[in-house]
Amino acid sequence: MKRLSAFLFVFCLILLGFGYPRFQLEKKVGRVLADVTVNMRVWGPLITISNVSTSNIVADGADVGWDTEISTPCTLSYGTTVACTDGSANAGTDTSFLVGLSGLNSNTHYFFKIHCETADRYGNAAGTFDTLALPQVIEPVAVPVGGIYPAAQSVSLSSATGGATIYYTTNGSVPTTSSTQYIGPIGIPTSTTLRAIAVRVGMADSSVMTETYTINLPGQVATPSISPAAGTYSSAQSVTLSTITAGATIYYTLDGSLPTIGSTVYVAPIAVASTTTLRAFAIRAGLTDSGVLTAVFTIQPKEEDDNNDQGGHKKSKSASPVTPVRTISNGPEGSVSPPSGGGQAAGPSKRIESPVKEGPTLGQTILMKLANSAVLTFTLSILLLIIAMVLLLVRISILGQLSHAPGMDENLYRWDGIANKLLWLDIIFGFALSILSSVAMMFMLFTLVVSLTFVMLEGVRRYINWRSK
Known part of the structure; x- marks a missing residue:
């Protein structure tokens, strides 16, 4: 623990150096903040973008228009998310703009962003629109x-x-x-x-048109009919087949194959307990065979209750056997109580005495307290260091935001209020990191001192014990 405490003490000093907020404002154009230089551009008033509108919205396109108070170059970006990364268009330089978008998806919600910028001014605007759904062809x-x-x-x-x-x-x-x-x-x-x-x-x-034609030619057996109709059921079905042609014999299959006179003859309702494709046709001497009936039955039984047994009854919880408890008393007379089940205890009674435990010596008590203190302060130091590391990562992220501005040259950031907020956040996190690092350093120093004291006292105790022998 001594070596680890010493290492963490040095690590706290390093964190303290990172946490101290050092910054220097440069004249108009920049500043140095925690060893990261961020160049600043001084911007004038925002460019006013007005009359933002959408028109001519169709299934695959739309027009976006807007006006600016001064002649300025503008760009339009759009997409199906707020990031507007699907595409962009250069609107040119003017005070009134109209940009046509094409190749869009039908029946879709789109976002768009407008950005206008001159040498010392800029402006932004945003909006949304929904493309129309394609008209549908009329069903045949x-x-x-x-x-x-x-x-x-x-x-x-x-x-x-x-x-x-x-x-x-x-x-x-x-x-x-x-x-x-x-x-x-x-x-x-x-x-x-x-x-x-x-x-x-x-x-x-x-949409899909569906028409079913049943052709019963003169001299042809009528195609069999089925009851119940094909479909999806939650339990087994009893299916009956019939034909209006008197004296006809019906043959059927249950595996989806084409029935023939070698297939099963229908004589009684058919039990369908699982998903089945039933096909049937009818024949009669002197007539043409009927058309083939095809019916698909989908059986989806409901899930059975897991708490039911095979007989359909609810399972009951079995009672746990009760074990008789035998108690031993430490009274003056010394006795053994019989089991709680009512049986008699066998043999003579016996006195049970508890051994007397010796308490720790004063030296052992001091050593234990020192050890506990060292462990406690070490644990607190580790927790503080974890928090300090999180603050350090947040601060590094803030510095990254300050040094990289989207849409502009590297290290060039637009002064629109965001930079000011990030600066204050960086200062706050810097001071917090410094305080946590300082406290953690003190805890580590205390842990190091306690550990050394513990080692010295333990050595003295062992030396005294050796001399006493």
Whole structure:
């Protein structure tokens, strides 16, 4: 502890040197603050920026305008955050400005900043605007609409939005611009799910149109119907299949594969206990096979209560066994109490005597107090040093802010009130660092003295003990 205390004592002296606020004002243009030189520029009155406005806001652009009291060069920066880092534009030199922004995202909130500056004056302004959402293409319309038909159908698609292109699928999947492009009527010879979207450049894609066509040709078995309908359920379902064609036999699969006459014959409701893709069709001698029914059941059971046992009953907490307690008394007669359970104690009673402990000597007491004092002061010193280090880091950060100003040459800082506040903060933190370092240094010095005293007294005590032997 002696060596560590000595090291920390020297470290406190170093911190004290860092903490003492030394500064010297230079004539008009600068100052030296804690060995860091910060050049200052003397600024005149702020440039007044007025009539800040936005206009011609569309989905991908907007115009920003403003006026200044004097002819001055200005720049405009913008972005989706207050930092305005997405882009910037040089507005030129004038007293009235109008800057057009393009290539923006639709339906987005934007921030913008205006900065005007001359040789001895400057001014700033800021604002926000929201770009418009893109208009959406109108959803396609199918003619004829979905339904049950006794013959194949020819379906036409159209959108009320002029110039829109339609894409469609006939397998039930969601259409994209990579799907089949609509160029003419679509033949629907069998039961089909038709889905389509319409798109146009400069507009949002339409919503998806979905039409289901069930084709029951003359002489064809009607496509089976299902109950309950496909969907998402929280428990197992009992699914029934039926067809309006009398005497037809229904075959089905539960793995999503195409059913055939080799598949399972439907004779009773089907238990669906987990997510299942059920497909079925019906046949009858002398008639054409029906179309294939496809239904997806998603089973999402609710989570069971962890506190229930396998039988559905709540778990009960088992009682802990009670251990009889045997007490031993130290009374004059000396007795052994029986266990609390009511049993009798065996054997004769026994007296139990506590040994007498000797207290520490005066020398040992002094040494213990010195050791405790050294540990306490050492701990306090460490805490003070941690606080001092934090203050030192804050002060270094303040000096960094003073010596680097954004948007200007290095070591050149604009005098707009911020520098003055940072100076006062630096002085306050400097004095606080000096005081903490001084207190920590005194604690370390005390720790060092106490440690040396402890070592000397301990040596004397051991010497006396050796001589007494």
